[in-house]
Amino acid sequence: MASLAGGFDDIGTVAGLDAFPVPLLTLDMDGIVRGANAAWVHAMKATRPGVPFERDVHPEDRARWQTLLRQARAGYDGARGGGVRGRLRLLHPSGDLRWFDCTVARAGVSYCVALADATQAQRREAALEARLRGALGLLDGMPGLLYRGRNNRSWTMEIVSAGCEALTGYPPEWFVDSHEHSFSQLILPDYADYVWYGVQEALAARAAFELRYCIRGADTRVKAVLEKGVGIYSEGGEVLGIEGAIFEVRDSAP
DSSP: OOBGGGOBTTTTBOSOGGGOSSOEEEEETTSBEEEEOHHHHHHHTOOOTTSBGGGGBOGGGHHHHHHHHHHHHHTOOTTTOOOEEEEEEEEOTTSOEEEEEEEEEEETTEEEEEEEEOHHHHHHHHHHHHHHHHHHHHHHTSSSEEEEEOSSTTOOEEEEOTTHHHHHSSOGGGTBTOSSOOGGGTBOHHHHHHHHHHHHHHHHTTOOEEEEEEEEOTTSOEEEEEEEEEEEEOTTSOEEEEEEEEEEOOSSOO
């Protein structure tokens, strides 16, 4: 494969891009590789001019790659620039899988592709996800609703244990990172300010909070609950979120 440093007159490629540390490629409108810089050749240890870029993409990610091409083609705006982005697995000639964050932009009658190696980041994310699944398995065996969430009026949840279904009537997926559903919708209006300001006062003092209030579950039945939680803080003291547990209180009203 020729280097971009030499230029590609047939598709108007700008010369001199071998100095860029990230892999850069130019493709024709059929997705055929027409040129690449030295970083791409170094990353993939192969030079194959005139073949579809898709051949380097893992078979399970080829549909995603075609979607990126379609989006780049449909969103072409020469004045605006930009591009579409996605993470793809590429097949290294050695047999290894490499993850790349891929940006595709249309430039006239060709595509420009920039790739940032995300292999180590993907492995770290996979390891973290595995640890999180293990922690959730432990949490799911405990009674009540255990959570980690954001400190906002909606009480947006990031992690919710399986016990939430017994408490609220809703599965964990109903709450997690949802813009449509939130735990705040379950809190009776008379308690909304009490819960909000109770948590904010505790966070300001960097103290644990304990609140009793009422919620209305999926079956419309009102339940008294007890919530205990703490703030999550950055090294600089910024509130990153909250975590805690919510249990039904059967013996007394809040």
